[in-house]
Amino acid sequence: MNLDLLTRAAALLDTYKAKGWMIATAESCTGGLVAGLLTEIAGSSAVVERGFVTYSNEAKSELVGVPATLIAEHGAVSEPVARAMAEGALARSRAHAAVAITGVAGPGGSTEAKPVGLVWFALAVRDRPTVAVERRFGELGRGRVREHSVEQAVALLEEAVA
């Protein structure tokens, strides 16, 4: 595990714990790594409520309620789907904040409009408007795209309580 990210995760969990807030995750291209990072911290069960690894499109619809029509219209890697994943994870958990990640980690799965390294993030927080962030990491290789994606997800969770 990345030590800098572990340190940030530990501080993040302290802040959430102090507020009495819990976190949910909805992960596609990171495949569980954000939840895996947060739960590396001892005592994380006070903050990490649940995670959804919505790798298939069916999982996105069935687990966090992303309308199949939204995926058909915009593609799984898109702002509307990222927003729906985050809002669905928030609604289907006891969490106060939910982060969602959907992207093209590569090397396959890219199109001209959606190149390798394109990742959409969304953060849903109770009683606040959902925010979405697009990142284009480029063709760094699958592992590094995923690592950068975990870091961006942590940054969103940090901003929510900053």
Place this chain on the structure above:
Amino acid sequence: MNLDLLTRAAALLDTYKAKGWMIATAESCTGGLVAGLLTEIAGSSAVVERGFVTYSNEAKSELVGVPATLIAEHGAVSEPVARAMAEGALARSRAHAAVAITGVAGPGGSTEAKPVGLVWFALAVRDRPTVAVERRFGELGRGRVREHSVEQAVALLEEAVA
């Protein structure tokens, strides 16, 4: 990521793909790391169907249908709960095999009967009896207990197609 485990994960996914089988995960103490490992492999979307990070007891009940009474009677770290997690993940996915992990990663959360390092695993495969495995890794530290747990989960998925 552990290179040996990555190599094993890649071979595992090849085997599942050749059989047309998909995988689901239900993770408690590993918090998404098993799904995170499997999805590190390019092309894993053909095999990894979905994952449930059932960190809280409520998540175990709501996401994969573990009866709350089972948790109350046996504790979240127990053979019956591991079995119910695996069978619930199988039933609530399109997967052919589902692996479940629930354990005491530590440093907190242990009791005399359930020491740090105790982890229960279960593997549910369509049309086969579910198998469960108990491991006692000892007080290796949270990170290493989780790493060993990921390896044991991979071993169970390997055995299912051996």
